[in-house]
Amino acid sequence: xxxxxxxxxxxxxxxxxxxxxxxxxxxxxxxxxxxxxxxxxxxxxxxxxxxxxxxxxxxxxxxxxxxxxxxxxxxxxxxxxxxxxxxxxxxxxxxxxxxxxxxxxxxxxxxxxxxxxxxxxxxxxxxxxxxxxxxxxxxxxxxxxxxxxxxxxxxxxxxxxxxxxxxxxxxxxxxxxxxxxxxxxxxxxxxxxxxxxxxxxxxxxxxxxxxxxxxxxxxxxxxxxxxxxxxxxxxxxxxxxxxxxxxxxxxxxxxxxxxxxxxxxxxxxxxxxxxxxxxxxxxxxxxxxxxxxxxxxxxxxxxxxxxxxxxxxxxxxxxxxxxxxxxxxxxxxxxxxxxxxxxxxxxxxxxxxxxxxxxxxxxxxxxxxxxxxxxxxxxxxxxxxxxxxxxxxxxxxxxxxxxxxxxxxxxxxxxxxxxxxxxxxxxxxxxxxxxxxxxxxxxxxxxxxxxxxxxxxxxxxxxxxxxxxxxxxxxxxxxxxxxxxxxxxxxxxxxxxxxxxxxxxxxxxxxxxxxxxxxxxxxxxxxx
Numbered sequence: 001x002x003x004x005x006x007x008x009x010x011x012x013x014x015x016x017x018x019x020x021x022x023x024x025x026x027x028x029x030x031x032x033x034x035x036x037x038x039x040x041x042x043x044x045x046x047x048x049x050x051x052x053x054x055x056x057x058x059x060x061x062x063x064x065x066x067x068x069x070x071x072x073x074x075x076x077x078x079x080x081x082x083x084x085x086x087x088x089x090x091x092x093x094x095x096x097x098x099x100x101x102x103x104x105x106x107x108x109x110x111x112x113x114x115x116x117x118x119x120x121x122x123x124x125x126x127x128x129x130x131x132x133x134x135x136x137x138x139x140x141x142x143x144x145x146x147x148x149x150x151x152x153x154x155x156x157x158x159x160x161x162x163x164x165x166x167x168x169x170x171x172x173x174x175x176x177x178x179x180x181x182x183x184x185x186x187x188x189x190x191x192x193x194x195x196x197x198x199x200x201x202x203x204x205x206x207x208x209x210x211x212x213x214x215x216x217x218x219x220x221x222x223x224x225x226x227x228x229x230x231x232x233x234x235x236x237x238x239x240x241x242x243x244x245x246x247x248x249x250x251x252x253x254x255x256x257x258x259x260x261x262x263x264x265x266x267x268x269x270x271x272x273x274x275x276x277x278x279x280x281x282x283x284x285x286x287x288x289x290x291x292x293x294x295x296x297x298x299x300x301x302x303x304x305x306x307x308x309x310x311x312x313x314x315x316x317x318x319x320x321x322x323x324x325x326x327x328x329x330x331x332x333x334x335x336x337x338x339x340x341x342x343x344x345x346x347x348x349x350x351x352x353x354x355x356x357x358x359x360x361x362x363x364x365x366x367x368x369x370x371x372x373x374x375x376x377x378x379x380x381x382x383x384x385x386x387x388x389x390x391x392x393x394x395x396x397x398x399x400x401x402x403x404x405x406x407x408x409x410x411x412x413x414x415x416x417x418x419x420x421x422x423x424x425x426x427x428x429x430x431x432x433x434x435x436x437x438x439x440x441x442x443x444x445x446x447x448x449x450x451x452x453x454x455x456x457x458x459x460x461x462x463x464x465x466x467x468x469x470x471x472x473x474x475x476x477x478x479x480x481x482x483x484x485x486x487x488x489x490x491x492x493x494x495x496x497x498x499x500x501x502x503x504x505x506x507x508x509x510x511x512x513x514x515x516x517x518x519x520x521x522x523x524x525x526x527x528x
Contacts, residue, residue: 003074003475006062006241007465008055009253010080010165012036012108012280012321015051017058018462019066019073022475023487026458028065032058036108039099042115044108048085048093051106051165052172052238060240070242076173076231077248077469079256079461080165081109082187084144087168089160089216098152106165107144110281110317112371114143115379121146121206128189128202133296135377139317141188145208145215162215164188166250173239173247174229180249181221185301186313187252188217192291194303195220222249225307225479227472248472253461254283254313255305260464261429262287262306263483264455264491270309273427274419276412276444276452277461278434283315284415292420296374305464306479314415317379318370319408320433325369326401332394338436345437347394348402352439357503360399362387364507365407366514375418384514405440406504409447410511416448428452431460441492446500447508457490 004027009016014034019027032054037045055078063073084107086094093105107113118138122129129136136143141164149156163171164183171177181194189203190196198219203211211217222228228247236243251259257277262268270287277283287309291300299312318325327333327340334340352359364386371379388400416422428450434440435454445452455463467482476482 002072004066004068004072005466005469006059006073006076007462007469008059008076008078008169009256009459009461009465010034010051010055010078010169011253012081012110015054015058016459016462017055017062018459018466019062019068020463020466022470023485024458024463024466024482025488026462027068028062029459029462030058030061030065037100037104039097042112043097044111045097045100045104046083046106046108047103048106048168049103052169055169056238063240070240071244073241073245074475075246075248075469075473076241077251077465077472078166078169078173079251079253079465080169081253082139082141082183083107083109083165084141085163085165085168086148086155086159087161087163088158091161094155094158095152096148096155109139110321110370111144112138112379114138114147117146117150118143118379124205126202126205128199130293131189131192131300132298133294133314133374133377137373137377138379142203142206142208145211146206149208156214159214160216164250166252170228170247170250173231173235175232176229177216177218178222178228178249179218180224180251182224182249182251182255182304184221186255186298186304190221192299192301194223194307223303223307224249224251224305225468225471246469246473248469251465251468252304254285255311256464256468257431257461258285258287258305258311258464259467259479260460260462261431261453261455263464263467263479263486264460264489265429265453266480266483268427268429271421271424273429274416274425276428276430277432278319278430279432280320281315281317282319282408282412282432282434283313284412284419285311285313286419286425287311288420294418294420296377296418297420312420314374314419316367316408316411316415317373318367322367322369322404322408323401326397326404330397330400331392332397342437344398344401345439347398349439351395351398357500360403360406363399363403364510364514365404366511366518367404367407367411374415382518384518386514405443406447406507407511409443410508412444413448413508414511426450430454441494445494445496447504449496449501451496452494454492454494455489456492457488
């Protein structure tokens with residue numbers, strides 16, 4: 001019998017399902033949109049039932065597109081954003097919002113309502129903070145839990161199961177409340193070496209002594225490359241699969257992408273390459289054989305992506321979402337879509353060919369409109385635009401769009417320079433939506449001075465989830481064996497252009513100047 005793996009990636013605004021054979025060939029990919037509610041500033045919420053419906057629709061559509069029968073799907077894997085899903089002990093939704101219904105039960109990863117709680121936890125000087133670069137981001141789960149306990153006491157009292165989104169998906173699929181080490185180590189402060197243990201002392205210290213009662217958290221996490229169980233009858237019916245299908249432990253989406261890009265380029269030693277997973281947000285991930293910790297960098301977490309390797313992460317809270325922001329607000333923009341993004345980038349390519357690498361200057365963009373993760377973490381940080389005029393129209397949008405891309409690339413260069421052993425990183429293994437147009441990988445190569453590699457035939461986030469599920473189902477003994485058996489990959493290598501790298505030095509200098517001026521303005525306005 002033929003055997004296939006289904007991988008599901010739940011991002012900020014959609015659920016994507018891919019069908020793969022055991023050689024990693026992507027047979028089909030289907031995307032279903034998911035709504036986002038913003039009831040107040042810094043609040044971003046979703047409906048977990050809608051997320052599951054989008055997952056089911058994508059899985060069914062991908063299997064139909066690939067011509068795959070239910071019994072032929074031997075394993076299913078999930079990756080997701082680090083959103084927080086609230087349920088009671090019976091699995092009924094619990095409201096995450098003051099004003100919304102119970103069905104609005106999910107705090108999106110980018111929800112920053114818990115900034116005060118994050119600052120409070122970070123001021124505790126608890127040694128646990130060393131694993132999070134010295135600062136507990138409001139995108140992590142402890143600040144969100146503390147906010148819920150203080151501000152929604154009725155929801156907190158009702159809660160009995162609170163999940164990271166990837167663990168919610170495996171619970172919906174199997175009925176098991178086991179949780180993945182990928183999520184618990186990186187977002188819940190479990191001990192960093194798989195299978196991590198519940199950090200009871202830390203939770204008690206920050207005022208969450210009843211966290212296990214309200215969340216159903218286990219004593220230990222489940223290693224990410226192990227199975228959670230098989231599909232329940234209800235889930236198998238909803239997904240159009242068989243109850244024999246094995247469900248792997250879930251993954252954080254950027255870490256699934258890390259698995260995908262490193263397994264696509266197994267010749268790259270972890271010390272000489274970094275993953276760049278660039279979508280709604282952007283994550284730079286490095287893997288090390290020994291534990292390391294550094295200010296402004298999250299980690300290390302051992303086994304959060306590849307077993308036996310310590311993962312460290314930094315990045316930008318807003319990248320693709322910043323470009324969407326421009327499209328929504330410019331007179332020549334519109335509702336964000338892949339088609340519109342590609343149209344703009346195609347036009348930019350034409351203008352750069354005519355005007356050269358200075359295209360769009362003197363516009364300069366400091367892209368931290370949704371806070372800064374690092375190297376100087378501050379979720380309340382703001383961005384800035386310089387060099388604007390009253391001009392409108394499509395070409396003005398293109399110039400502003402491109403200069404925003406340049407600002408984002410400056411931010412990634414800044415992040416890279418703060419990563420452990422930064423001087424050894426020669427290659428960026430790039431995946432995510434920002435890799436879809438050739439202009440962007442070339443920009444990142446030119447800005448950082450590093451070679452960029454992009455897989456042109458597969459979605460690396462889905463591929464990483466597929467590999468993890470194949471290992472969990474015993475189809476491969478290890479990720480290394482799976483990588484050795486991948487076929488059908490077309491990887492493009494983009495070299496940095498030394499003359500353009502030199503030209504972009506002015507933009508990088510402007511980026512740092514804008515940060516200094518922003519900080520000075522903040523001091524002046526605070527005084528006055």
